[in-house]
Amino acid sequence: MSNRMWGGRFATGPDAIMEEINASIDFDQRLWRQDIRGSLAHAAMLAETGILTREDVDAISDGLKGIEAEIEAGRFTFSRALEDIHMNVESNLKDRIGLAAGRLHTARSRNDQVATDMRLWVRDALDQLDEQVADLQLALAEKADMYAGAVMPGFTHLQSAQPVTFGHHLLAYVEMLARDRGRLRDARERMNECPLGAAALAGTSFPIDRHMTAKALGFARPTANSLDSVSDRDFVLETLSAASICAMHLSRLAEEIVLWATPQFGFVKLSDKFSTGSSIMPQKRNPDAAELVRGKAGRVFGALQGLLTMMKGLPLTYSKDMQEDKEGTFDAVQTLSLCLAASAGMIRDMQPDLKTMKKAAGLGYATATDLADWLVRVLKMPFRDAHHVTGRLVGIASAKGVGLEKLSLAEMQEVEPKISDEIFAVLGVERSVKSRTSYGGTAPANVKRQAKRWLKQLAKD
Numbered sequence: 013m014s015n016r017m018w019g020g021r022f023a024t025g026p027d028a029i030m031e032e033i034n035a036s037i038d039f040d041q042r043l044w045r046q047d048i049r050g051s052l053a054h055a056a057m058l059a060e061t062g063i064l065t066r067e068d069v070d071a072i073s074d075g076l077k078g079i080e081a082e083i084e085a086g087r088f089t090f091s092r093a094l095e096d097i098h099m100n101v102e103s104n105l106k107d108r109i110g111l112a113a114g115r116l117h118t119a120r121s122r123n124d125q126v127a128t129d130m131r132l133w134v135r136d137a138l139d140q141l142d143e144q145v146a147d148l149q150l151a152l153a154e155k156a157d158m159y160a161g162a163v164m165p166g167f168t169h170l171q172s173a174q175p176v177t178f179g180h181h182l183l184a185y186v187e188m189l190a191r192d193r194g195r196l197r198d199a200r201e202r203m204n205e206c207p208l209g210a211a212a213l214a215g216t217s218f219p220i221d222r223h224m225t226a227k228a229l230g231f232a233r234p235t236a237n238s239l240d241s242v243s244d245r246d247f248v249l250e251t252l253s254a255a256s257i258c259a260m261h262l263s264r265l266a267e268e269i270v271l272w273a274t275p276q277f278g279f280v281k282l283s284d285k286f287s288t289g290s291s292i293m294p295q296k297r298n299p300d301a302a303e304l305v306r307g308k309a310g311r312v313f314g315a316l317q318g319l320l321t322m323m324k325g326l327p328l329t330y331s332k333d334m335q336e337d338k339e340g341t342f343d344a345v346q347t348l349s350l351c352l353a354a355s356a357g358m359i360r361d362m363q364p365d366l367k368t369m370k371k372a373a374g375l376g377y378a379t380a381t382d383l384a385d386w387l388v389r390v391l392k393m394p395f396r397d398a399h400h401v402t403g404r405l406v407g408i409a410s411a412k413g414v415g416l417e418k419l420s421l422a423e424m425q426e427v428e429p430k431i432s433d434e435i436f437a438v439l440g441v442e443r444s445v446k447s448r449t450s451y452g453g454t455a456p457a458n459v460k461r462q463a464k465r466w467l468k469q470l471a472k473d
């Protein structure tokens with residue numbers, strides 16, 4: 013049998029392999045809500061403009077609502093022979109209401125239909141992701157507020173650099189996530205135009221009201237160019253770009269959690285709820301959730317790369333290649349959503365080991381910059397000279413295998429005679445972080461203020 017939706021000019025139906033490669037219903041059935049919502053708006057507009065009779069549109073709308081209820085209840089059977097969500101819905105509508113079902117597709121094509129469905133789906137996804145990123149920010153800001161003054165090592169090149177506070181470190185992620193949310197919202201703002209009514213590619217000769225359907229579907233306005241409307245998948249690409257950057261941030265955080273949770277670092281303990289054991293080594297507590305957040309970032313990047321590659325050679329307007337925009341997108345959004353939830357859970361449960369962190373903060377001559385700064389401030393030495401003197405002192409301490417605070421005043425004065433015993437006060441890690449009061453610096457009072465600012469801001473969002 014030839015296809016019931018488009019088989020007029022065909023003598024036979026498709027080969028089984030043709031059907032398999034062509035069908036998208038296995039994955040686009042998740043667009044059912046968007047598809048029905050779009051059809052209801054389109055039908056209402058067709059009645060309002062007098063293109064269809066009120067009776068036909070009432071029958072169409074009732075039928076669509078019946079289908080919605082049936083899918084919702086899990087009683088609807090999707091058919092591969094009907095290719096995609098659009099034709100599955102329309103075919104079922106025909107079984108329900110007969111001839112009038114065929115009028116729904118007036119002044120519409122699957123090309124503008126699928127573009128509309130995808131925009132509706134992506135828009136919801138952006139809103140949901142934004143909410144989840146905000147929740148992770150909250151989890152981080154709450155911990156930051158609690159540990160605003162907890163000293164830990166700050167690293168560059170993963171080498172001890174200068175002491176910072178745990179709260180400061182966590183708030184760095186809150187800032188990154190804020191930019192991620194900005195990107196999600198930018199994408200939403202730009203994508204919020206309705207392609208419905210572009211029809212196959214050229215618009216339609218029917219007197220449709222695209223402003224009406226755009227408004228009914230919550231879009232700011234209809235898209236302005238019919239060719240662009242059915243060709244454009246930028247809105248998916250922007251979403252995947254924003255999602256990729258966010259997944260990259262989560263992956264960096266996850267990597268740090270993996271490091272921090274090792275017995276060698278010992279900075280944090282993950283809860284039982286977010287750790288796993290080993291089937292052979294009884295002592296193990298593995299940070300699998302963090303590792304998976306780190307690993308799954310690759311899938312999100314893959315979706316972006318896949319879609320960019322798929323789109324890059326397509327002439328205007330619609331080509332069936334574009335059906336390939338869906339699986340990667342659905343997977344990326346679902347993956348990022350899971351990673352956000354897992355990250356928030358891990359952070360909320362995570363217990364820092366303050367003593368271990370503080371001890372580690374003093375390792376690796378992390379207060380050497382404080383010493384150099386003292387030479388500049390008190391002895392009025394140019395910073396470059398102070399850097400050199402401090403370097404020599406570090407060299408001596410390192411050769412002796414001790415910290416800077418363990419050098420005697422005499423040993424220090426051998427390098428720089430003007431050094432007084434006041435200098436020992438700046439070698440402590442607490443003192444070091446307290447002194448970093450410049451705007452955005454790690455001084456506990458700063459961190460506390462920033463944490464409070466975020467908590468207030470997040471309560472408003």
Ligand code: ARG
Nearest residue numbers: 036096122123126330334335
């Ligand atoms: N299932 C198709 C997709 O997802 C719908 C659009 C089909 N349009 C067409 N001209 N064959 O892209």
